[in-house]
Amino acid sequence: MNTAAKSFALVTGASRGIGAAIAKRLAKDGHHVFINYASNEAKAAQIRDAIVSAGGTAELCHFDVSNSAQVDEKLDWIHKSFGPLSVLVNNAGITIDSLLLRLKDDDLRRTLAVDLEGAIYCTRAAAKQMMRARQGSIIQISSVIGESGNAGQSGYAAAKAGLIGFSKSIAKELGSRQVRVNVVTPGFIETDMTGALTESQKEAILQTIPLGYLGAADDVSSLVAFLASGASRYITGQVIGVNGGMYM
Numbered sequence: 001m002n003t004a005a006k007s008f009a010l011v012t013g014a015s016r017g018i019g020a021a022i023a024k025r026l027a028k029d030g031h032h033v034f035i036n037y038a039s040n041e042a043k044a045a046q047i048r049d050a051i052v053s054a055g056g057t058a059e060l061c062h063f064d065v066s067n068s069a070q071v072d073e074k075l076d077w078i079h080k081s082f083g084p085l086s087v088l089v090n091n092a093g094i095t096i097d098s099l100l101l102r103l104k105d106d107d108l109r110r111t112l113a114v115d116l117e118g119a120i121y122c123t124r125a126a127a128k129q130m131m132r133a134r135q136g137s138i139i140q141i142s143s144v145i146g147e148s149g150n151a152g153q154s155g156y157a158a159a160k161a162g163l164i165g166f167s168k169s170i171a172k173e174l175g176s177r178q179v180r181v182n183v184v185t186p187g188f189i190e191t192d193m194t195g196a197l198t199e200s201q202k203e204a205i206l207q208t209i210p211l212g213y214l215g216a217a218d219d220v221s222s223l224v225a226f227l228a229s230g231a232s233r234y235i236t237g238q239v240i241g242v243n244g245g246m247y248m
């Protein structure tokens with residue numbers, strides 16, 4: 001596989017849902033994509049095969065984002081074997097919903113470890129490569145819940161809101177090296193994560209969305225593709241919603 005002139009993009013949690021859509025879109029735009037997955041190798045391989053069938057190039061990349069040693073090892077492998085990353089999309093995420101008084105320590109820790117610490121570990125490792133190369137685009141997949149809050153999702157909201165403060169800080173740190181950092185905040189997007197909602201929960205959510213329908217994974221991937229491209233070269237430190245107007 002000739003990757004000599006390629007831009008390298010890592011998408012975390014890319015074996016399904018929004019991450020898979022982002023991986024496919026970035027590959028279509030000409031990036032060599034590293035498809036990170038934590039456990040489901042077969043699904044990740046399906047995404048890689050779909051990318052290759054469509055004429056793109058991609059690689060599987062197995063690690064748990066919440067394990068900083070694994071993150072450092074895999075990002076170092078990418079750098080040494082291919083070259084510096086140009087694009088990092090921190091998409092991996094989990095939600096363990098609970099009202100505050102029933103919130104279990106382990107569930108809170110796991111949510112913060114994956115959704116916030118995981119993104120920080122990946123950003124730190126990628127920033128090292130990008131700063132030296134004096135180029136790069138880091139895109140965090142946060143959530144509308146991190147902006148508006150939601151009863152029963154305080155741990156998830158804390159992690160996703162934390163990602164916004166973190167990203168604005170490092171946008172200031174990394175800007176002089178031409179490394180951009182932006183945050184995408186999806187609203188309700190139809191994936192496995194929202195598949196757990198009941199019909200009545202979906203109906204209630206629809207009432208809060210001015211455009212009147214749930215989003216699709218490609219509504220998010222098209223914004224990510226723009227933020228990964230040179231067309232957004234003067235955009236950094238921004239939080240951009242893809243939410244059908246449910247939060248303004």
Ligand code: NAD
Pocket residue numbers: 012013014015016017018019036037038039063064065066090091092093094114118141142143144185186187188189190191192193194
């Ligand atoms: P999903 O559950 O379908 O996908 C999440 C992915 O993250 C999965 O592939 C999962 O295996 C991976 N992952 C989980 N823990 C991991 C770990 N420790 N290491 C590596 N990978 C791990 O969910 P989705 O709806 O596609 O969500 C993708 C992102 O978008 C998440 O960060 C989520 O919080 C965010 N988001 C989703 C919605 C929505 O409505 N679907 C709304 C707002 C934000």
